[in-house]
Structure formats: structure tokens, C-alpha cells
Amino acid sequence: MNTELNRLEQALWIDVNSYGKLYYSENELKFKSKIDSINYQFQSNYVLRNKDTFNIKLGNKTIYFKGSSIKKGKVDGIKLELPQQYKNQSLFIFKYNDATEFIE
Numbered sequence: 317m318n319t320e321l322n323r324l325e326q327a328l329w330i331d332v333n334s335y336g337k338l339y340y341s342e343n344e345l346k347f348k349s350k351i352d353s354i355n356y357q358f359q360s361n362y363v364l365r366n367k368d369t370f371n372i373k374l375g376n377k378t379i380y381f382k383g384s385s386i387k388k389g390k391v392d393g394i395k396l397e398l399p400q401q402y403k404n405q406s407l408f409i410f411k412y413n414d415a416t417e418f419i420e
Contacts, residue, residue: 338391
């Protein structure tokens with residue numbers, strides 16, 4: 317497995333477990349808590365996490381909330397598929413929803 321892919325996977329898991337709210341809109345994934353936030357921007361040849369760059373080309377990206385794919389809004393799952401140069405590997409990152417996800 318690619319080192320950049322490992323770094324991206326580790327960063328996503330840490331952020332999913334550290335931040336209470338996740339939102340997606342227009343190739344940007346936002347992680348928010350009461351005191352901090354982190355943004356991921358998905359580009360064709362790299363992923364930007366605030367000022368940290370992961371030099372990895374992504375194939376398909378699917379964002380989920382409550383088991384359905386979404387185009388924008390709250391997020392509880394992210395599937396990133398890589399092109400054939402990475403042997404068509406994929407990542408699936410998810411978080412468990414608690415009652416606060418459904419209260420606004």
C-alpha cells in the first residue's frame with residue numbers, strides 16, 4: 317500500500333474520531349467541533365488537509381449519510397476509490413452517529 321494512502325487514511329480516521337460534525341459540499345469535507353475545524357479539499361491529483369498535501373490521485377469519491385450517498389450536507393461515511401496504479405484499492409472511513417446528529 318502506498319505511503320501517501322496510509323497517511324491519508326490515518327489522518328481521516330483521526331479526524332473522524334476527533335470532530336463531532338462532518339459536512340460535505342463541492343469537493344470540500346469539513347470537520348467541526350466546538351473549538352476547532354479542519355477542511356479537506358479533494359482535487360484530481362492530490363488531497364489538501366488545511367495546509368498538508370497528500371500527493372495521491374483519487375478515482376471515485378462517494379460521500380454517505382445514513383447509508384445513502386449524498387452530494388452535500390452531513391456526513392457519516394466516505395469511500396475513496398483509487399485508480400488502477402494503486403491496484404484499485406479503496407478506503408472506507410465512517411463514524412457512528414449519536415443522538416446529537418438528529419437534533420438541530
